[in-house]
Amino acid sequence: MNAVVIQYRKTKSTLFKSVVIFFSLLCTVPLLCILYYIVSKGTKEINWHFLIRLPMPVGEAGGGIANALSGSVIIVLVAAVIAIPLGILGGIYLSENKDKKLAYWSRLSADIVQGIPSVVTGIVVYFWIVKPMEGFSALSGSLALAIMMLPILVRITEETLLRIPNSFKEAALALGVPYHRTMLKVIVPCGLSGILSGALLAVARIAGETAPLLFTAFGNPYMNVNIFKPMQSLPLMIYNYAISPYNQWHNMAWGAAMILLIWILLLNILTKLATKRWRVQL
Amino acid sequence: MESTIIKSENFNAWFGDNHVVKSVTVDIPKNSLIAVMGPSGCGKTTFLRCINRMHELTLGARTEGSVRLYADEIYDMHPILVRLKIGMVFQHPNPFPNMSIYGNVIAGYKLNGRKISRSEKDDMVEDSLRKAALWMEVRSTLRRKGSFLSGGQQQRLCIARAIAMKPDVLLLDEPTSALDPISTSSIEDLLIELKKIIRSS
Structure with missing residues (x-):
């Protein structure tokens, strides 16, 4: 092969590499822009009082987001408590009964539910829960979020458990261990890191949802920890404050957006740590 | 002669239509080390797995005949x-x-x-x-x-x-x-x- 051909190939290969690197850098641009914007707008709002005080009427300085923050935590927590056990059990069923008809249909419906727009989930929960109970409530918001979490959890659990070799199940069963204990004490612990990171990712995914909360948790300018009453949450608060005509509220919305961002970032870091901590060498 | 611990009589096993273990009759004495030998695919593993009923994990596995542990029929016991x-x-x-x-x-x-x-x-x-x-x-x-x-x-x-x-x-x-x-x-x-x-x- 002569030198010119080799030079030509080298140039092509370098060109391709540079294009790939350029576009991968380009992908980070929107993220960096958003981060920069929120951080520059939000940082000056955030201080200790911002976190622990309740909102003030328009015109009065020094309001906080305590109600939205506590509301968000409660709504997301209740959603997680509902969705995580169901999701893990469903995932176990799917991984254990790959070829059954029921598994096929529940896998399909999980995938479809995952694709339902969140606002539609919100409306459905509104007609199921809010209307019959005659009032908005944090619980209905949690339920809407739980419905959104469920398919993520089911599929991640299924995929994690499918990667665990059958030989461990055989080893446990050959020791005379009943099936349910084999699953709960051997197979699930082996996949714990995957399941846990799936759960945390699902929480991070729903923590910023606004649409399903609009007609369920509704929002509340006051402090409320009763899950049967309307409750404020960070995304709702950001939405309400951002569309208001007051400059001061706009700034608070930026502050709240920053808090939400930090929360989700922390969850992502926690996911990475959890994955490392509970990883099982298969 | 020591007593028999495992006694199989006319034992057969199938995976679907595949007849893997064909009427095995064998007495295995207590406190002994017994080796089962044969070419690959002749059903050694299947026969072993049938003795502690691990074959039941495989879809489509089916058996006929008897395997006893002392006097107890294994297939009448809980797995x-x-x-x-x-x-x-x-x-x-x-x-x-x-x-x-x-x-x-x-x-x-x-x-x-x-x-x-x-x-x-x-x-x-x-x-x-x-x-x-x-x-x-x-x-x-x-x-x-x-x-x-x-x-x-x-x-x-x-x-x-x-x-x-x-x-x-x-x-x-x-x-x-x-x-x-x-x-x-x-x-x-x-x-x-x-x-x-x-x-x-």
Whole structure:
């Protein structure tokens, strides 16, 4: 092969590499822009009082987001408590009964539910829960979020458990261990890191949802920890404050957006740590 | 002549339409080491797995005929009971990756929810690992995960896990096929040792 051909190939290969690197850098641009914007707008709002005080009427300085923050935590927590056990059990069923008809249909419906727009989930929960109970409530918001979490959890659990070799199940069963204990004490612990990171990712995914909360948790300018009453949450608060005509509220919305961002970032870091901590060498 | 522990009569096994085990009639005497030999695919593994009913995990598996443990028909017993009395070591080492070496040895008790005291556990772990000729190598690293051991050590750990349950019968499905020659000979020596221990007790 002569030198010119080799030079030509080298140039092509370098060109391709540079294009790939350029576009991968380009992908980070929107993220960096958003981060920069929120951080520059939000940082000056955030201080200790911002976190622990309740909102003030328009015109009065020094309001906080305590109600939205506590509301968000409660709504997301209740959603997680509902969705995580169901999701893990469903995932176990799917991984254990790959070829059954029921598994096929529940896998399909999980995938479809995952694709339902969140606002539609919100409306459905509104007609199921809010209307019959005659009032908005944090619980209905949690339920809407739980419905959104469920398919993520089911599929991640299924995929994690499918990667665990059958030989461990055989080893446990050959020791005379009943099936349910084999699953709960051997197979699930082996996949714990995957399941846990799936759960945390699902929480991070729903923590910023606004649409399903609009007609369920509704929002509340006051402090409320009763899950049967309307409750404020960070995304709702950001939405309400951002569309208001007051400059001061706009700034608070930026502050709240920053808090939400930090929360989700922390969850992502926690996911990475959890994955490392509970990883099982298969 | 010693008494018979496993007695199979006209035993057949199928996977779907595939007739794998064809009317096996055999008496296996107590306290002995019996090797089943044959070309690959002749049904050695299937026959072994039928003895502790592990074949039931495979879809489409079906059996006919009788296998007895002493006087009890295995196929009339609950599979869990069968597997508690008939232990098994598999072709590929499979210590539980989520448990320590110590945890692996007592896994049969722990997973079955049987309460045993701390000192009983310690004794059982040492005794089983000694019988599996692994104690000297791992006694200072009992709390480490079993998956850090070499293949041969892992397989001996699996043997320790099986004999900790004090089964009446131990099935070994080509336990050395995935191992190097040195590990193979150490496991073969171990099995002969085990036979001596059982005979003398």
